[in-house]
Amino acid sequence: MTTDTHGDALLEVDDVIVDYRRGRSTFRALKGISMKIGAGECVGLVGESGSGKSTLGKAILGLAPVTSGTIRFDGRDITHAKGAERRRLAADLQVVFQDPYGSLDPTLTVGQILAEPLTASGTGRAEARKAVAEMLDHVRLPADTVTRYPSEFSGGQRQRVAIARALVRRPRLIVCDEPVSALDLTTQAAVIDLFIDIQRETGVSYLFVSHDLGVVRRICHRVSVMYQGECVESGPNETVTRDPGHPYTRRLLLASPVADPARQAERRRSWLGLRAVSASPVP
Numbered sequence: 001m002t003t004d005t006h007g008d009a010l011l012e013v014d015d016v017i018v019d020y021r022r023g024r025s026t027f028r029a030l031k032g033i034s035m036k037i038g039a040g041e042c043v044g045l046v047g048e049s050g051s052g053k054s055t056l057g058k059a060i061l062g063l064a065p066v067t068s069g070t071i072r073f074d075g076r077d078i079t080h081a082k083g084a085e086r087r088r089l090a091a092d093l094q095v096v097f098q099d100p101y102g103s104l105d106p107t108l109t110v111g112q113i114l115a116e117p118l119t120a121s122g123t124g125r126a127e128a129r130k131a132v133a134e135m136l137d138h139v140r141l142p143a144d145t146v147t148r149y150p151s152e153f154s155g156g157q158r159q160r161v162a163i164a165r166a167l168v169r170r171p172r173l174i175v176c177d178e179p180v181s182a183l184d185l186t187t188q189a190a191v192i193d194l195f196i197d198i199q200r201e202t203g204v205s206y207l208f209v210s211h212d213l214g215v216v217r218r219i220c221h222r223v224s225v226m227y228q229g230e231c232v233e234s235g236p237n238e239t240v241t242r243d244p245g246h247p248y249t250r251r252l253l254l255a256s257p258v259a260d261p262a263r264q265a266e267r268r269r270s271w272l273g274l275r276a277v278s279a280s281p282v283p
């Protein structure tokens with residue numbers, strides 16, 4: 001299934017299949033996925049554990065083996081980009097991972113962590129220092145953060161550092177792979193607001209991977225739903241997260257927590273009704 005964007009797509013994924021080797025056999029993790037992300041757009045990718053969300057993110061980043069299909073970035077075929085071509089792409093295409101504890105080198109200061117992608121790509125030290133200060137400001141961290149180490153920060157603050165690191169080369173697309181899943185609910189809300197503000201300020205696009213429909217509802221313009229390596233539904237946020245057409249998406253929606261107890265009770269009633277009428281497996 002294909003999702004449509006208005007205007008030209010920044011990222012275009014066309015009928016992508018990914019097979020992983022498992023001993024002597026192969027496992028098809030993506031079974032022909034197509035999607036588009038426009039400039040300044042946030043597209044959510046939801047689905048239960050193992051549905052293939054991270055694999056699609058990895059395929060875009062060149063970290064998963066693409067058996068067939070095409071991935072285009074700004075019109076260029078990047079499906080099998082490697083080496084120098086992949087390194088050049090890093091200026092435009094970045095990633096924020098789920099684990100704010102494991103994704104930052106504990107032996108470096110935050111200043112060193114943020115400056116490294118710049119100096120490695122030839123930026124002078126003074127210019128890199130200026131860019132680092134600007135990025136810390138973008139992610140609402142104080143200037144003295146540069147001299148401190150990741151271990152001195154909370155999970156939410158570390159995720160802000162990871163976001164600053166992804167932003168420092170001014171990318172056009174960030175693959176956000178469950179970037180708030182490891183955070184408590186209040187911190188999640190603050191980090192999601194930060195993602196929204198950054199998009200408004202910079203026009204960056206996001207592929208926002210999450211198992212939580214409630215999270216993508218808050219931030220995404222459009223949403224694709226994955227189930228067992230396939231995209232079973234995609235469309236505008238409002239439609240997919242509030243009035244889904246596919247039974248699997250309805251299950252995801254009913255499983256995502258809501259703050260209002262009356263709405264939760266209403267959902268529970270409708271969940272029981274849905275279970276009564278859909279005894280067959282999904283989809």
Ligand SMILES: Nc1ncnc2c1ncn2[C@@H]1O[C@H](COP(=O)(O)OP(=O)(O)OP(=O)(O)O)[C@@H](O)[C@H]1O
Binds near residue numbers: 021027049053056
């Ligand atoms: N390197 C690998 N080798 C073999 N199988 C893999 C590999 N990586 C992922 N898989 C399998 O591919 C399927 C999709 O995994 P993937 O991590 O993309 O799912 P996901 O939807 O992101 O799940 P989660 O939300 O738990 O991260 C799973 O069945 C997983 O076990």
